Amino acid sequence: MTVLRRRLWPILAATAVAIGGIAATGPAADAAPPSQDVYVAPYGNDHAAGDARHPVRTLARAQDLVRQRDHHLAADLTVHLADGTYRLDHPLTLDSRDSGSGGHQVVWQGSGKAVISGGKQVTGWHQVTGHSGLWAAPAPRGLSDTRQLYVDGVRATRAAGQVPVTLTKTATGYTAASDTLAKWPDIAGAEFVYTSGETLWNMVRDGLGQWTQPRCDVASASGTTVTMVQPCWDNSNKRVEFPDIPGRTVSMVGPGALTNGAHVTYMENARELLDTPGEWYLDRAAHTVYYMPRKGEDLHRADVEAPALEKLVDGRGTAAAPLHDVAFRGLQFSYATWLTPSSPEGFSEIQAGYTISGPTGYATEGLCGFQAGGQCPFGAWTKEPGNVAIDHGRDLDFSDDAFVHLGAAGLELGDGTQHTTVRGSVFTDISGNGVEVGGVDQALPTDDADVTRDVQLTDNHLYALPREFTGGVPIVNGYTQHDLISHNQIDHVGYSGISMGWGGWPDKIGSPATPNDSHDNTVSDNLITDYMQGLDDGGGIYTQGLTGSSMATGEKVTGNVIHTQFGLGKSVYTDNGCTYETVSGNVLYGASYANVASTHVDYRDALHNNDPTLISGNWWEQGDADGSNKGVVTQGNHLIASASDAPAGVVADAGLEPAYRSVLARRFAPVSVPVAPTRVATAVGASGTLYTAFNPTWADGGSPLLGYRVTAADPAGHTAATAFVSAADFAATALVRLTGLTDGVPYTVTVTAVNSHGDSAPSLPSAPLAPKAATAPAAAPTGLKLKAQATAATLDWTPPTVVGDSPVIGYRITVTDPSGSRTVDVAGRDVLVTQPSAHAMFRVLGDLTPGTPYTVGVAAVTGAGTGPAATVTGTTPAA
Structure with missing residues (x-):
């Protein structure tokens, strides 16, 4: 200042x-009378009076002054934070003593440029002799470890790369083909990452479910023996299975062990991996930070921040003495980390950032009623913490805030949070979940003070997250009552947009969902787009478990606009045990194999009906006819052949309300290059050709993506072919064709994302693959269904079971009526992933004539050409 x-x-x-x-x-x-307000400024003095003329310097001193004044308020008491950075040595810990009184609030107020920081500046940079492009600096005093580093507000990448040696899985880790890792002096603390997902071409499927990205550290390496840390290794590989149900874990969520566990997708956090601009590494033993600057970065002038604290605000209310009547307005919360994933606990993920923890977590945690010694309630695994966390808070307000550059979840509104509002705020560049509401550790609270209810999340922008724990979700809502999640914009995220409920998995074995106290929650008028960019098996709005006690009290999903899904899933996903949900008046398009998934058996009685669900008045592509399927009622939905067929008013009303749309323009870092794409895979086509597919980046660096640059390298590392695809073309095709290669030579492929600032760092390479001429076409698809309406029809089919020597890269649809025929070429991400996953897919055929018979053929397209077609006939109803 x-x-x-x-x-x-x-x-x-x-x-x-x-x-x-x-x-x-x-x-x-x-x-x-003198003002009761407190003034704080980075240039203040904690021995000052704390008035406008004499501000104090720290939040801790401001808190002391608040506690002296907040007992008998006649008006709101405001803590005015001047612009600048407030570096915390300890979290701002609040309890009931920090609350308002007399119906008035304590308001912590900034202008939008007051930054509450848990970071420490890294200074004293110098070039490392003998290592071109590498710089080093002493770690700041008090920084023992961190998982993040930021340069001028741009997140750097922890040193990452492929495992340099072949591994064979053992009971305690791996046997390596050589002693390479044992020769790395910093191998203890290197982290193995297991990226999951549907098998795509020659990419190996790893992890603990398509929706997870577990991580475990290396404990040690000696010779060829690599030992992994405990309990992370056991919790990721010894999940107890039912003795009489082969392959079914007692958790009923994902596999019992790391699938194909000998294959580590990539590894992080070793100096030997530090080889790309934008990467960093903390040598904890030498207390030194290493970094390779990106083009244009000057470390002598840059603000380099290393997050040190794990919490910035820690609200510690209790059921008997809640924190209440406190507001946080116009503040930025930044530069906090989360160190548990770097500990022996690791990150043994279950879903939505929840993990299995503890020495016997795999056999006990959250397994109530299904395993001897199982902890209750079922599904109560370890929640990802919030860098700003509230427990038992009432009448709280977070408005016009920013939760950015954070290493865990952004904001955690824990058990007993009531009458709390989060409005007009931004959540971005967060390692895990954005906002967490309530928990799942109290399925049926016995004290109303422990109930989470009446929380409103409205008009917030949540985007470009998660950045580290890819299975994270912008909004995670557990067991709650009367919550409203409305008019938010969620875009460019790695997995699902909103996750509601919990505890429904027992229906996988014919048992009812875990009873809980949730009811009367509403998810309305949100705009959710470009979601599931990294993982699979999720949705724009995902719900599981009981949502109420009747259709009247169950969850309402209304007026949302959800489109442009990349991963495999649904627009609105009603998963296991989801009961009494209403899905009405939404605009749903651009999903892979369903707009609304709703049919699960209701095991609460012996009738074996389906979980009661109402699907009505939506504008969608699914095209299901009206009817009732044992409790699932479908009625009055409208088929749309394009987004323009949806009502303009419904579309315009979704997302931020007009008074809050300026929130979309807020930025917290300079424009930088995008983040690299992930999950690069290749497949053969014609002679000398490779097809390449990958997951796009969901963090564009603050400038819209222009496209992707794809490079094939030969075994010597020389560039053999390149191609560029625009962002729009890749969104339509989800693959790139590389030509001019030599058959029989194995090539690896890397991809960079490109924006106005330049190219991202290269992705991790694909597995080597040698081109060859594909000769065997795919068989015909199966299970064709034509759901015809007057002027459009939904066409469903199941991918062919035999695809020859090249995967399906598209479909050719032929539409024939008495006047002639036309063809429709189908491409996209769902084409690539539905075949290996055996999921059906669908397309809407528009421009049909009422009262007309049609014959529709579908043929699979591979690198070997177009295969035989399967056909279906139907007649459109008269208008």
Whole structure:
């Protein structure tokens, strides 16, 4: 802050007092009581009075002053934070003593440029002799470890790369083909990452479910023996299975062990992997930070921040003494980390950032009623913590805030949070979940003070997350009541957009969902787009478990606009045990194999009906006819052949309301290059050709993506072919064709994302693959269904079971009526992933004529050409 600003604030404050005196009578002005407000500034002095002329410096001192004044408030008490950075040595820990009183609030108020930081600046940079492009600096005092580093507000990448040696899985880790890893002096603490997902071409499927990305550290390496840390290794590989149900874990969520566990997708956090601009590494033993600057970065001038704290605000209310009547407005919460994944606990993921933890977590945690010694309730695994966390808070307000550059979840509104609002705020560049509401550790609270209810999340922008724990979700809502999640915009995210409920998995074995106290929750008028960019088996809005006690009290999903899904899933996903949900009046398109998935058996009685669900009045592509399927009622939905067929008013009303749309323009870092794409895979086509597919980046660096640059390298590392695909073309095709290669030579492929600032770092390479001429076409698809309406029809089919020597890269649809025929070529991400997963897919055929018979053929397209077609006939109803 400039000297002028320092002088100006007291002058303005004095002027304001003088103006107030003019507004009243002269004597009254002299008698006016002094302001109870507290003023804080980075240049303040904690020995000062804390008034406008003499601000204090730290939040801790401001808290002391608040506690002296907040007992009998006659008006709101505001803590005014001047612009600047407030570096915390300890979390701002609040309890009931920090609450408002007399119906008035304590308001922690900034202008949008007051940053509450848990970071430490890294200074003293110098070039490392003998290592071109590598710089080093002493780690700041008090920084023992961190998982993140930021350069001028741009997240750097922890040193990452492929495992340099072949591994064979053992009971405690791996046997390596050589002693390469044992020769790395920093191998303890290197992290193995297991990226999951549907098998795509020659990419191996790893992990603990398509929706997870577990991580475990290396404990040690000696010779060829690689030992992994405990309990992360056991919790990821010894999940107890039912003795009489082969392959079914007692958790009923994902496999019992790391699938194909000998294959580690990639590894992080070793100096030997530090080889790309934008990467960093903390040598904890030498207390040194290493970094390779990106083009244009000057470390002598850059603000380099290493997050040190794990919490910035820690609200510790209790059922008997809640934190209440507190507001946080116009504040930025930044530079906090989360170190548990770097500990022996690791990150043994279950779903949505929940993990299995503890020495016997695999056999006990959350397995109530299904395993001897199982902890209750079922499904109560370890929740990802929030860098800003509230427990038992009431009448709280987070408005116009920013949760950015964070290493865990952004904001955690834990058990007992009631009558709390989060409005007009931004959540981005967060390692895990954005907002967490409630929990799942109290299925049926016995005290109303422990119930989470009446929480409103409205008009927030959540985007470009998660950045580290890819299975994270922008909004995670557990067991709650009367919550409203409305008018938010969620875009460019790695997995599902909103996750509701919990505990429904027992229906996989014919048992009812875990009873819980959820009811009367509403998810309405949100705009969710470009979701599931990294993982699979999720949705724009995902719900599982009981949502109420009747259709009247069950969850309402209404007025949302959800489109442009990349991964395999649904627009609105009603998963195991999801009961009494209403899905009505939404606009749903661009999903892979369903707009609404709703049919699960209701095991609460012996009738074996389906979980009661109402699907009505939506504009969608699914095309299901009206009817009732044992409790699932479908009625009055509208088939759309394009987005323009949806009502303009419904579309315009979704997302941020007009008064809050300026939130979309807020930025917290300079424009930088995008983040690299992930999950690069290749397949053969014609002679000398490779097809390449990959997951796009969901963090564009602050500038829209222009496209992707694809490079094939030969075994010597020389570039053999390149191609560029625009972002729009890749969104339509989800693959790139590389030509001019030599058959029989194995090539690896890398991809960069390109924006106006330049190219991202290269992706991790694909597995080597040698081109060859594909000769065997795919068989015909199966299970064709034509759901015809007057002017459009939904066409469903199941991919062919035999695809020859090249995977399906598209479909050719032929539509024939008495006047002739036309062809429709189908491409996209769902084409690539539905075949190996055996999921059906669908397309809408538009421009049909009422009362007309049609014959529709579908043929699979591979690198070997177009295969035989399967056909279906139907007649459109009269208008």
